[in-house]
Amino acid sequence: MTERTLRQVIPGTETSDGAGVRIKRSLGQQQNVRLDPFLMLDEFGSDQPQDYMAGFPSHPHRGFETVTYMIEGHMLHEDHLGNQGNLKNGGVQWMTAGRGIVHSEMPQQESGQMRGFLLWLNLPAADKMKPAGYRDIQPDEIPAITFDGGVIKLVAGELTVDGQIHQGAVTGGSTRPLYADIHLEPGQETLLPIDPELEGLLYLYAGEASLHSATGPQPLKRSAASILSEGDSVRVGAGKNGARVLLIAGKPIGEPVVQYGPFVMNSREEIEQTLRDYRDGRLTA
Numbered sequence: 001m002t003e004r005t006l007r008q009v010i011p012g013t014e015t016s017d018g019a020g021v022r023i024k025r026s027l028g029q030q031q032n033v034r035l036d037p038f039l040m041l042d043e044f045g046s047d048q049p050q051d052y053m054a055g056f057p058s059h060p061h062r063g064f065e066t067v068t069y070m071i072e073g074h075m076l077h078e079d080h081l082g083n084q085g086n087l088k089n090g091g092v093q094w095m096t097a098g099r100g101i102v103h104s105e106m107p108q109q110e111s112g113q114m115r116g117f118l119l120w121l122n123l124p125a126a127d128k129m130k131p132a133g134y135r136d137i138q139p140d141e142i143p144a145i146t147f148d149g150g151v152i153k154l155v156a157g158e159l160t161v162d163g164q165i166h167q168g169a170v171t172g173g174s175t176r177p178l179y180a181d182i183h184l185e186p187g188q189e190t191l192l193p194i195d196p197e198l199e200g201l202l203y204l205y206a207g208e209a210s211l212h213s214a215t216g217p218q219p220l221k222r223s224a225a226s227i228l229s230e231g232d233s234v235r236v237g238a239g240k241n242g243a244r245v246l247l248i249a250g251k252p253i254g255e256p257v258v259q260y261g262p263f264v265m266n267s268r269e270e271i272e273q274t275l276r277d278y279r280d281g282r283l284t285a
Contacts, residue, residue, distance in 0.1 A: 073114030149188030208239030
């Protein structure tokens with residue numbers, strides 16, 4: 001196996017989104033700071049209601065997918081298709097904007113901790129105008145894979161652990177996304193194979209961890225997108241207090257990306273058409 005090493009570290013930058021929700025944005029903080037096929041990665045987390053209560057009121061999207069993973073808290077999703085989803089501790093909502101969706105995500109709590117992640121996953125040109133869709137994934141639908149030293153919650157994709165192949169709650173897709181939440185006990189490590197065709201990153205959000213390879217350990221920075229080099233495996237080890245690390249990977253699309261706010265297409269002309277559709281009430285038609 002060729003173990004992957006760190007290629008680049010993109011620290012999360014504090015900013016706000018929606019109606020003032022405080023976040024840390026790594027991928028997507030600028031339009032050239034991406035990892036094909038991923039457009040944006042936000043971490044939100046606070047026990048101060050003023051940091052999240054305003055939520056994400058109704059807004060449009062076209063041309064990509066959003067994945068919201070709730071570590072702790074409670075938000076309500078509603079969209080123009082009539083979907084409603086309660087996003088609670090350990091749950092995921094997987095939304096395909098496709099040709100167009102209008103949705104909101106609003107907090108259903110007035111106090112306590114709210115913590116999670118929002119990932120934007122691009123769609124290839126052939127899929128950008130497909131019908132919108134939404135899937136509400138409850139915590140018990142997400143496989144929890146136990147191994148000697150920890151547990152992995154497999155949100156999406158396929159992962160081999162201790163020689164056994166596991167399927168996530170979401171499988172397939174043109175970019176073959178892999179999304180795993182790795183919980184490591186103190187001083188433990190795991191070696192996971194990753195298809196060499198996939199671009200990948202690690203995101204440490206609790207504890208301490210290092211990426212291990214033949215070149216030695218490389219400490220992971222907290223709340224940063226740690227971009228991985230080429231290779232067919234990744235070895236992660238936890239520090240003395242354990243660690244929680246996201247492993248996110250996907251097959252690059254290799255197409256032009258033109259973004260205007262919540263719209264992501266392949267050309268300026270397509271963006272201009274999207275703006276006309278939104279203005280004329282045809283975005284979701």
